[in-house]
Amino acid sequence: MGKYLSRLKQDLRVQEGLKACMNCGVCTAICPAAEFYKYDPRIIIETVQSDNDEEIEKLLKSDTIWYCGECMSCKTRCPRGNTVGLIISGLRQLSQELGFFVESEKGRQQFAIKRTIGQCILDLGYCVHASIVAPRLHPEQGPIWEWVYQNQESIFNKLGGNNFGKVGEGALAKHDDETMEELRNIFKVTGGIDFFNDIEKHSKRKAKEMGLGFKEEGIDNEYFTHVFTYNSNEHNK
């Protein structure tokens, strides 16, 4: 067995999914991502089943594995009860572990997700907190959001997000130190921190290769702006 398939098969989700699939293509027919993107879940499974290292490496370095919306609609229609979305999760994980994700436009966006959502979880305990939705990164939010963002404390307190930014009860309240310590420990023991560090390490390497400025923290750097805003417009059918 090739090096990539044997590694992928250590993941129970992938192992079971590959065994169950009979390549009928029903998942492709109902997949919402396949409707718009250059994306075919059946072909992805076939590629992995082929055990061809060269082809699997190409897949792991491609945009293809990042088009899946993880909606799990495939599970509802597959005659074998298979869930392609879970196989895709396994492929994404391997792509990140090996640093292959930085070789594709959509894969590189993992860095933006880590520096925004990932960092927000570690700093504030929220996946998304109003205080990190900076208007300059989200022009689609319009001028009203800009105004809300600039006056966030008083506005969210009025809207029921009481204790905004302070420890206490409330939808956008700050978590106490003990809770945050526990949350960070969960990330430490489950490998989440190592995973984030890998994303950082490989992104830094890629930024250097692309000649783009990189900073160890925050979102004010050329590489972040590039992965957050660039779109080749070559993803749709």
Ligand code: SF4
């Ligand atoms: S619908 Fe199920 S069996 Fe058919 S190709 Fe997709 S995963 Fe395989």
Ligand code: SF4
């Ligand atoms: S989980 Fe992914 S592969 Fe499955 S239907 Fe949704 S977008 Fe398609």
